[in-house]
Amino acid sequence: MTHQLCWLTQTLTDVPQNHDWLSEGERAILAGMRFPKRRNDWLLGRWTAKRAICARQSPGSSAFSSIEIRAAADGAPEAYLNGKPAEVSFSISHSKDQGFCAVSPPGLLIGCDLEFVEDRKDPFVEDYFIPEEIAFCRSVPGKEALADNLIWSAKESMLKALRQGLSRDTRSVHIRPDPWEEETSWNTWTGQCIETSRIFHGWWRFLDGYVYTLASDQRTHSPEQLLV
């Protein structure tokens, strides 16, 4: 069976100024956050995730404040509805003022990430990529920045799906983008854990200066944008 991955982006200007949409627990956490950038990222991620989860379940069915997005011990986000684990898999990313959330049926391991496409300072790829990935990045003349950020973002998505993030060596996974025709459409990539050969299935696209990636431990249909 092939599953459906859904996605949603929101910007900082979409996030309501009031905090009525946060649960009591979330308001307590926000009150302890000192740094404006972290507050904004945290709010944007939670706003994007709540909108995505509600849009996928049944639009308008839940008050946003009855959903709580908690960080598990490993840092991965988990959703609770009225205090009980919600039947959903999801992942959060934020970059600049852009929030990105991927949602799928429960039971899938998924991860998402977005990166603003800009030149990475040397020796970024040498430090974080394996030789095959470096060779790929050098095989697309004129698109090096896109390729570098695509590989990096795909690694982050896969490491989020594994719930390990950057606590794991980025060179322990091998990202292979498939040949593509149109970079603004969803394209496929595969990620493999080098030690175990475990495979993750990925999607990527370039849009408005960002590269978006999604990873899943199971095959999925081309990602579907949620309408809110």
Ligand SMILES: CC(C)(COP(=O)(O)OP(=O)(O)OC[C@H]1O[C@@H](n2cnc3c(N)ncnc32)[C@H](O)[C@@H]1OP(=O)(O)O)[C@@H](O)C(=O)NCCC(=O)NCCS
């Ligand atoms: C996960 C990680 C790669 C994200 O990096 P980033 O590019 O700076 O940030 P992004 O905006 O793309 O993603 C951030 C989101 O990833 C999610 N995330 C964090 N840790 C995660 C993990 N282990 N697994 C899956 N998702 C995770 C969170 O939802 C976070 O947003 P939030 O804190 O606002 O809820 C990075 O935060 C990381 O590796 N952290 C270290 C993990 C770790 O050591 N955790 C120890 C316990 S906290």
